[in-house]
Amino acid sequence: MKYILTIDQSTFSTKVFIIDEESNMLASSSYQHQQYYPQNGWVEHDGEEIYTNLLKAVSTLKKEFPELVAKVAGIAITNQRETTILWDKRTGKPVHHAIVWQCRRTASMCEKLKIHQDLVEKLTGLKINPYFSAPKIKWLIENCKLDEIDNYAFGTMESWLIYNLTNGKKHVSDITNASRTLLMNIETLKWDEMLCSIFDIPSIILPAILNNDEIFGYSDVNGILDHEVPICGVIGDSQAALYAQHCFETGSMKVTLGTGSSVMINAGSCKPQLTKGIVNAVGWCVENRIIYAQEAIINCSCDTLNWLKNQIGLFKKEAQLNSIWDEIENNDGVYLVPAFVGLSVPWWNDQARASICGLARNHDYKYILRAGLESIAYQIYDAATALGYTSNQIMNIDGGAVSNIGLLQFIADILNVEVKVSYNYALSAMGAYEISRLKLFGQTEYYEDKKKYFPTMDEKVRNANIYGWHQAVKGVLAVAKLDNEVEINDKY
Numbered sequence: 183m184k185y186i187l188t189i190d191q192s193t194f195s196t197k198v199f200i201i202d203e204e205s206n207m208l209a210s211s212s213y214q215h216q217q218y219y220p221q222n223g224w225v226e227h228d229g230e231e232i233y234t235n236l237l238k239a240v241s242t243l244k245k246e247f248p249e250l251v252a253k254v255a256g257i258a259i260t261n262q263r264e265t266t267i268l269w270d271k272r273t274g275k276p277v278h279h280a281i282v283w284q285c286r287r288t289a290s291m292c293e294k295l296k297i298h299q300d301l302v303e304k305l306t307g308l309k310i311n312p313y314f315s316a317p318k319i320k321w322l323i324e325n326c327k328l329d330e331i332d333n334y335a336f337g338t339m340e341s342w343l344i345y346n347l348t349n350g351k352k353h354v355s356d357i358t359n360a361s362r363t364l365l366m367n368i369e370t371l372k373w374d375e376m377l378c379s380i381f382d383i384p385s386i387i388l389p390a391i392l393n394n395d396e397i398f399g400y401s402d403v404n405g406i407l408d409h410e411v412p413i414c415g416v417i418g419d420s421q422a423a424l425y426a427q428h429c430f431e432t433g434s435m436k437v438t439l440g441t442g443s444s445v446m447i448n449a450g451s452c453k454p455q456l457t458k459g460i461v462n463a464v465g466w467c468v469e470n471r472i473i474y475a476q477e478a479i480i481n482c483s484c485d486t487l488n489w490l491k492n493q494i495g496l497f498k499k500e501a502q503l504n505s506i507w508d509e510i511e512n513n514d515g516v517y518l519v520p521a522f523v524g525l526s527v528p529w530w531n532d533q534a535r536a537s538i539c540g541l542a543r544n545h546d547y548k549y550i551l552r553a554g555l556e557s558i559a560y561q562i563y564d565a566a567t568a569l570g571y572t573s574n575q576i577m578n579i580d581g582g583a584v585s586n587i588g589l590l591q592f593i594a595d596i597l598n599v600e601v602k603v604s605y606n607y608a609l610s611a612m613g614a615y616e617i618s619r620l621k622l623f624g625q626t627e628y629y630e631d632k633k634k635y636f637p638t639m640d641e642k643v644r645n646a647n648i649y650g651w652h653q654a655v656k657g658v659l660a661v662a663k664l665d666n667e668v669e670i671n672d673k674y
Contacts, residue, residue, distance in 0.1 A: 183202050183203060183253065184202075184203060184253055184254075184255040184623070185200050185201060185202050185203075185208070185250055185253050185254050185255060186200075186201050186254070186255065186256045186257070186258055186415070186615050186618050186619060186622070187199075187200060187240065187243075187251075187254045187256070187257045187258070187403075187407075187411075188200075188201055188257075188258045188259075188260075188415075188611045188612075188614055188615045188618070189236060189257065189258065189259045189260070189261075189343065189611075189614075190260050190261075190419070190608060190610055190611040190614075191232065191236070191259070191260070191261040191262060191339050191340070191343060192261075192262050192419065192440070192441070192610075193262045193265075193282065193283075193284075193440070193441040194214055194215070194217070194441065194488075195212050195213060195214040195215065195235075196212065196213055196215065196232055196235040196236050196239055197210060197211070197212040197239070197608065197611065198210065198211050198212070198236065198239040198240055198243060199608065199611050199615075200243060200247065200250045200251070200254070201611075201612075201615045203619065203623055203625060205612070205615070205616075207606075207608065208247070208250055209243055209246065209247045209250055210243075210608075211238075211239040211240070211242040211243050211246075212239060213235035213238055213239055214235075215227060215228065215231050215232050215235055216228060216231065217282075218279060221287070223285070223286035223287065223289070223523060224285055224286070224287045225281075225282040225284040225285040225523075226279035226280060226281060226282060226285070227265065227279060227280040227282055228279055228280070229267045229269070229276045229279070229280045229339075229342055230275070230276065232280075232339070232342075232343075233342070233343065233346045236343065236403075237403065237404055237406065240403050240406045240407075241406055244406055244407075251406075251407065252408065254407060254411055255411055255622060255623075256411050256412050256413070256414055256415070256618050256622045257347070257401060257403075257411055257412070257413045257414070257618075258413075258414065258415035258416070258611075258614035258615050258617065258618035259340050259343060259344070259413065259415070259416045259417075259614055260340075260416075260417055260418065260419045260422040260610045260611055260613060260614040261338065261339040261340045261343070261359070261418065261419060262282075262283060262339055262419060263283060263338060263358075263359055263362045263418040263419060263420065264283035264313060264314055264315050264318075264338065264362050264363075265280050265281065265282045265283050265338060265339050266280060266281045266315045266318035266319055266322070266336065266338060267280040267281075267336070267337055267338075267339070267341075267342045268319065268322045268323070268326070268334055268335070268336050268387070269334065269335055269337075269342070269345075270333060270334055271333055271334065271335050271350070271353075272333055274345075274346070274350055277322065277326045277328065277334065278322055278325075278326050280339070280342075281318040281321065281322065283313060283442075284441075284442070284481065284482075284523050285312065285318065285523075286312045286523050286524060286532055287312070287321060288312040288317035288318060288320070288321050289312050289524075289532045289533075291312075291317050291320065291321065292310050292311055292312055292317050292532075295310050295317070295380065295381070296310050298310065298380050301376075301380075302364060302377065302380065303456060304456070305367050305368065305369075305374055305376070305377055306361075306364050306365075306366065306367070306368055306377065306462075307361075307368045307453075307454070307456070307461055307462025307463060308362070308364055308461045308462070308463070309461060309530065310364065311530070311532075312532065313479065313481075313526070314362060314363060314364045315336075315338060315362065315363035315364060315365070316363055316364035316365050316377070316381040316383060317364075317381070319336050319363075319381070319383050319387075320381050320382060320383060323382075323383070331384050331386065331387060332384075332386050332387075334387050335353050335387055335389070336383075336387045336388060336389070337353070337355060337389055338355060338359045338362070338363070340355065340356060340359055340416050340418075341353065341354060341355045341359070341389045344398050344399055344413060344416070347399065347401035347403060347404075347413065348399040348400065348401055348413070351399060352398060352399035353389045353390065354389050354390045354391075354392050354398050354399070355388075355389040355390070355391055355392070356391070356392055356393070356394050356398070356416040356417055356418070357371060357391055357392065357393055357394060357464050357466075357467050358394065358417050358418040358421045358463065358464050358465070358466060359417075359418045360373075360389075360391045360464075361463045361464040362418065362463055364377065364381065365377045365378060365381065365383065365388065366391065368453060368462060368463070368464065368474075369453055371391070371464070371467075371472070372391065373385055373388050373391070392416075393467040393468070393470065394415065394416060394417045394466050394467055394468055394617050395414060395415065395467075395468045395469065395617050395618075395620065395621040396414065397412045397413065397414050397621075398412075398413040398414065398416055399412075399413050400412055400413065401413055412622065414617075414618045414621045414622060415614045415615060415616070415617035415618025415619070415620075415621065416614065417466060417613060417614050417617060419438070419440070419610040420438055420444035420446055420477065420610075421446070421463070421464070421465050421466055421475060421613070422609070422610040422611070422612075422613030422614050423436060423438045423444075423446075423580050423581075423609045423610045423613055424436050424446050424448065424465060424466075424475060424613070425465075425466055425613035425616060425617065426580070426604075426606075426609040426610070426612040426613035426616060427578040427580065427604065427609060429446075429447070429448045429578065430448065431448060432448050432449065432450040433447060433448065433575070434447065434448050434576075434578070435447045435448075435566070435569070435571060435575055435576070435577060435578065436577070436578040436579065436580065437562055437565075437566075437577060437578075437579055437580075437581075438579075438580050438581040438609070438610070439483060439484055439558065439579065439580070439581030439582060439583040439584065440483060440484060440581050440582060441482075441483065441484060441485040441488075442479065442480050442481050442482060442483050442485065442526075443480040443483035443484075443558065443561065443562060443565070443581075444477055444478075444479060444480070445477065445478040445480070445562060445565035445566050445569060446465075446475050446476070446477045446478075447475065447476050447477075447569055448465060448473060448475060449462070449465070449473075449474040449475050449476045450473070450474060451471065451472060451473060451474070452474070453474055454474050454476050457476065457568070457569075457570075458528070458568075459478070459527045459528035459530065459568040460476050460477065460478055460527065460568055460569060461476070461477050461478075461479065462474060462475070462476055462477075463475050463476075463477060466617070468617055468620065469620075476569060478526075478527040478528075478564075478565030478566065478568050478569050479526045479527055479565070480526055480527065480561045480562070480565055481520075481521075481522075481523050481524060481525070481526045482520040482521070482522050482523060482536075483520075483558050483561065483583075484558065484581070484582055484583050485520070485522070486518065486520040486522075486554045486557055486558070487503065487554060487555070487583070489520075489522065489554075490550070490551060490554050496547045496550060496551055497551060500585065500586070502551070503551060503555060503586055504585070504586055504587065504588065506548055506551050506552050506555065506588065507552070507587075507588030507589075507591075507592070508588075509548055510548050510549060510552055512643075513540075513549065513552055513553055513556055513647070513650075514540075514542075514545065514549060515540040515542075515650060516538070516539070516540040516541055516545060516549040516550065516552070516553045517538070517539055517540055517553050517556070517557070517650060517651055517653075517654035518536070518537075518538045518550065518553035518554045518556075518557050519534075519536060519537045519538075519539075519557065519654050519655055519657075519658045520536050520554070520557050520561075521534040521535050521536045521537070521658055522535070522536045525655070525658070525659070527564065527565050527568050528564055528565075528567075528568045529655065529659065531659060531662055533662040533663075534658050534659055534661075534662040535658070535661070535662065536658075537654070537657065537658045537661070538550060538553065539654050539657055540650070540654070555586070555588070555589050555592070556592060556647075556651075557651075558583070558589060558593075559589065559592045559593045559595075559596045559597075560596065560647075560648065560651040562577075562593060562596075562597065563596050563597055563648065566597055571597070571599070573597075573598045573599050574599075575599055576599065576600050576601070576602055577593070577594075577597060577599050577600070577601050577602070578601075578602050578603075578604070578632075579593070579601055579602065579603045579604070580603070580604045580606070580607075580609035580610075581607075581609070582607065584603050584604070584607060585607075590603055590635050591635050591638070593635075594635040594636060594637045594638075595637050595638060595639035595644060596639070596644060596647065596648065597637070598637045598639075598644065599637065600634060600635070600636055600637075601634065601635040601636075602632040602633070602634055602635075603632055603633045603634075603635065604632050605632065605633065
């Protein structure tokens with residue numbers, strides 16, 4: 183039996199799994215990294231800390247499972263997308279903390295660049311928005327003291343990890359992560375000089391683009407492995423989950439319950455038409471077959487629960503969240519709109535800020551917890567609606583919150599669809615693993631084990647819940663507009 187060392191570098195941690203040829207996760211290790219919030223709306227990570235954590239995780243596995251690590255035959259990688267890092271090739275050191283996908287520091291820059299929106303969207307399938315990588319690169323170039331630009335390299339997190347894993351030999355990116363930068367032409371599948379010109383980014387700093395199942399390089403993980411193995415099966419985390427959910431048919435759909443959430447559909451082998459509020463991307467390219475994806479992005483999903491736990495202190499253990507559904511019958515008109523970093527689909531408003539509304543004197547913290555949980559389902563409903571879903575479709579769900587049975591049932595109720603939930607909590611890792619396994623071992627067998635949920639909510643109750651949510655969102659948007667007006671008046 184041979185094994186694949188699978189890395190899942192997410193927004194909050196670096197997780198490493200050892201997975202055998204039959205998709206069994208035999209061992210895992212993970213380390214969290216620090217979140218930096220230097221200013222309101224700014225989010226950063228320390229790239230060196232993340233790579234150090236990767237080495238620590240692999241070292242831990244070697245110490246605890248030496249017989250498994252000795253038989254590692256390949257490395258697969260999935261990662262948080264859009265997070266941007268710029269480093270000096272002479273030293274291998276970042277010139278600045280990585281700018282995280284959630285970061286909104288480039289909002290004003292993006293507003294000025296929106297005169298190019300139609301052309302950029304046509305070429306990339308994306309919107310000019312702080313979410314994506316190009317404005318982050320532009321900010322780093324303009325705000326860091328650089329000398330000759332060809333001494334520097336840009337990468338999203340998979341590129342940074344591979345550069346370090348190969349001791350600086352490989353500066354590469356996979357096609358899914360590249361498609362989220364605003365710099366790759368979604369039709370030619372290459373870096374586009376016109377896009378580089380719009381964002382004023384020298385193409386010399388960009389990595390080579392490879393298909394997901396190509397060999398990205400070879401590594402012994404800084405000597406932790408006793409032999410070099412190929413790095414293969416590299417893919418952005420949301421696309422990896424789509425692959426692992428085996429959404430191989432056009433129109434099949436999934437949502438990943440992560441820090442943010444990605445509602446994504448398989449859009450087939452032809453470049454999809456532009457749809458209002460939706461972004462297009464590459465789903466994957468395996469065995470030289472391109473599959474496109476359409477995605478509705480939710481900025482703040484399970485991160486709302488992190489905020490309620492860590493910043494507000496409303497609960498300590500996940501069991502408290504699981505019991506909320508039984509402790510209070512409904513939200514009683516309380517809604518939490520988690521616009522901590524603006525609202526994404528279908529609103530796309532960067533100025534919006536979070537709000538809790540509908541509170542009465544008889545409400546306690548449990549109503550706020552329930553409102554936080556419910557906000558995940560309402561945002562998924564809005565995202566799926568923008569993608570044009572119907573009640574005949576199936577929503578495949580994965581991610582960290584799948585242990586909350588009440589939330590899964592509420593999602594089925596609000597969307598009025600059948601929900602299938604993977605028992606595997608690490609589907610992004612499994613997607614990268616399955617691509618790597620196909621390339622390295624030639625295996626195509628897929629293993630599925632899912633639990634099903636069916637809608638049970640009365641239609642009137644469902645519609646009332648959704649109406650209340652939309653009224654809460656409208657209130658947030660109204661305040662955002664008022665804030666803008668006040669800002670303008672202050673200037674004059």
